[in-house]
Amino acid sequence: MSNIILTGDRPTGRLHLGHYVGSLRRRVELQNSGKFDKIFIEIADAQAITDNYKNLDKIRENVIEVALDYLACGIDPAKSTIFVQSGIPELCELTFYYLNLVTLSRLERNPTIKEEIKLRNFETSIPAGFLTYPVSQAADITLFDANTVPVGDDQLPMIEQTREIVRSFNSIYGDTFVEPKAVLPETETECRLPGLDGKAKMSKSLGNCIYLADEPEVIEKKIMGMFTDPNHLRVEDPGKVEGNPVFIYLEAFARDEHFAKYLPEYKNLDELKDHYSRGGLGDVKIKRFLNNVIQEELKPIRERRKELQKNIPGVYKILEEGTLKAREDGIKKIEEVRRKMRINYFEDKDLIKAHTDKYLDN
Ligand code: TRP
Numbered sequence: 203m204s205n206i207i208l209t210g211d212r213p214t215g216r217l218h219l220g221h222y223v224g225s226l227r228r229r230v231e232l233q234n235s236g237k238f239d240k241i242f243i244e245i246a247d248a249q250a251i252t253d254n255y256k257n258l259d260k261i262r263e264n265v266i267e268v269a270l271d272y273l274a275c276g277i278d279p280a281k282s283t284i285f286v287q288s289g290i291p292e293l294c295e296l297t298f299y300y301l302n303l304v305t306l307s308r309l310e311r312n313p314t315i316k317e318e319i320k321l322r323n324f325e326t327s328i329p330a331g332f333l334t335y336p337v338s339q340a341a342d343i344t345l346f347d348a349n350t351v352p353v354g355d356d357q358l359p360m361i362e363q364t365r366e367i368v369r370s371f372n373s374i375y376g377d378t379f380v381e382p383k384a385v386l387p388e389t390e391t392e393c394r395l396p397g398l399d400g401k402a403k404m405s406k407s408l409g410n411c412i413y414l415a416d417e418p419e420v421i422e423k424k425i426m427g428m429f430t431d432p433n434h435l436r437v438e439d440p441g442k443v444e445g446n447p448v449f450i451y452l453e454a455f456a457r458d459e460h461f462a463k464y465l466p467e468y469k470n471l472d473e474l475k476d477h478y479s480r481g482g483l484g485d486v487k488i489k490r491f492l493n494n495v496i497q498e499e500l501k502p503i504r505e506r507r508k509e510l511q512k513n514i515p516g517v518y519k520i521l522e523e524g525t526l527k528a529r530e531d532g533i534k535k536i537e538e539v540r541r542k543m544r545i546n547y548f549e550d551k552d553l554i555k556a557h558t559d560k561y562l563d564n
Contacts, residue, residue, distance in 0.1 A: 203380065205237060208348035210244030210287070213264040214254065217271040218411035219496075220395040220404035223454045224354050224387050230276040232352065241282040242346050242528055243272060245521070248287040248294075249339065252332040253322055269517050271414050274507035279520045287342065289525035292532040296341040296539060301334060303370040304363070309333050312359045340364035344379045345532045352385040355393050375542040391454050396447045400429035412496065414503050421500065425493045430485045437484040443475045448488050455495050464494040 209229065211217070217226065233241055245268050250261050265286060272284060287293060309315065315336065319328060339360045343351055344367075351361055361384040368379040387393045394403055397410025404411050412424055430448050434441035443449045449471075458470050468474045474491075477483045510517055540546040547553060 203349065204239040204347070205350060206240045206242070206346060206348045207232060207238050207350045207352065208242040208244065208343050208346050208382075209352050210242075210246045210342065211268055212246045212250035213261055213268045214250050215260075215264055215406045216267045216413050216415055217275075218404055218406070218413045219451075220411065221271075222275065222414060223392050223395045225352060226272070226275045226277075228352055228385075228387065228392075229282075233276075233278065233281050238350070240346070240531075242348065243277060243282050243284045244287050244342055244528075245269065245284065246287045246339075246342070249335050249342075251288075252329065252335045253318070255329075255331070265521070266514065266517060267415075269521055270507050270510050273510050273517065273520070274414065274503045279524060283524045283528050284521060285525040285528035286521055289522075290345070290529050290532050292529070292536040293338065293341045293345055295536055296345050297334075297338040299539065299543065300337045300340055300367050300371070303367050303374075304334075304337055306333075308363075308366075309336065312336055312363065314356050314359045336360045336363045337367070340367045343382050344368060345535050346528065347380060347531075347535065349380050349382050350385055351382050355386055358384055358386075378538060378542045389453075391450055395454065396450055398424055398428050398447065400445070400447050412500075414500060415507055416500070417504075418497055418501075421496060422493050425496065426486075426489050428489060428492075430488075434485060438481050440481040441478040441483065441485075443479055448485070448492055449475065449478070451492055452488075452495070455499055456492075460491075460495045460498070465491045 207229075209225070211221070229241075229243070232238060245265055247261050247265055251258065254260055269284060273279070277284065310333070315333065319325060319332075322332075324332065336359070340363055343361075343364050351357075353361070361382060365381045368381045372378055396402060397404045397408055398412065399408070399410045401408055401410055412421055416424070428448055431442040431446050433439070452471055452474070456471055461468050461470055461474075465474070468477070474483070474488065478488065537546070544550070
């Protein structure tokens, strides 16, 4: 069996540090590990339409932004196929067949969907397209025979739904699809990077993000204004490390080399944490250090993005070529699906012969 990755993002905004820590960094590692036969990265515009159908400009503006962020982070189109969901009509076809294999009540039990319905005030009337997007996501994953889906834990219900659909399809129509597995980030911090304001999650709607494309001054300003331990009023006071976003970010980014370079009084993060907890270490100092670390991490990404921005038609070309390439695999798979479902009438010689024979005597 081949090892195939599929993952993706909705193009509703630029990508931020939360995306980077939770998935982009990992994707680049997996891409470069050489362990995968194929890697598909989907810009899920059709899924984004399910809750933005009145505001398509937002999606139209952000497909390219997400592509720029991907490429800037090191997604390499020679190794990973980046494609745009709406460019693959076979996904719609597969979704249509899959919809027979799930019930409305099953869809309504999906915890991520439940949460999203609340957030969007859809309680009284849920658009059918929105409720069924997990089915379309099952098509995204399975049309490309992906067995590995690197995602955040909020996507686990989607993978479970996909596995159920695969089992159901295989048992009715014969073995056709593999049951994919989710690959989650390794640490709690990677799963959910808190916002600059200390809120549970960095998210565009909360306005508490550092974007990958932010300029150095903007990043510095955001970091120097970060929430820390509200009870750490004077430098001498003991500070709290747990739940302190500055330390959580340092967990995610700071390596011992950073200490040697920017804060040689400390060997590593443990020493810094000890001092902060004891008291005598001010917030400005740890924020300055964090700023140095984040600046170092984001500089090459921003510089690559700027280069790419000079050739936007080239980036659209990458998306177009990726979409055509992914579609070739999609077409092959949908042909197999039609054969398994026995709706491939025109190529089914036996069917044509049987029906010929049926009317031969008349
Ligand atoms: N639902 C995912 C998100 O909101 C995006 C997505 C669409 C996806 N299709 C996918 C993720 C397939 C993994 C696999 O982030």
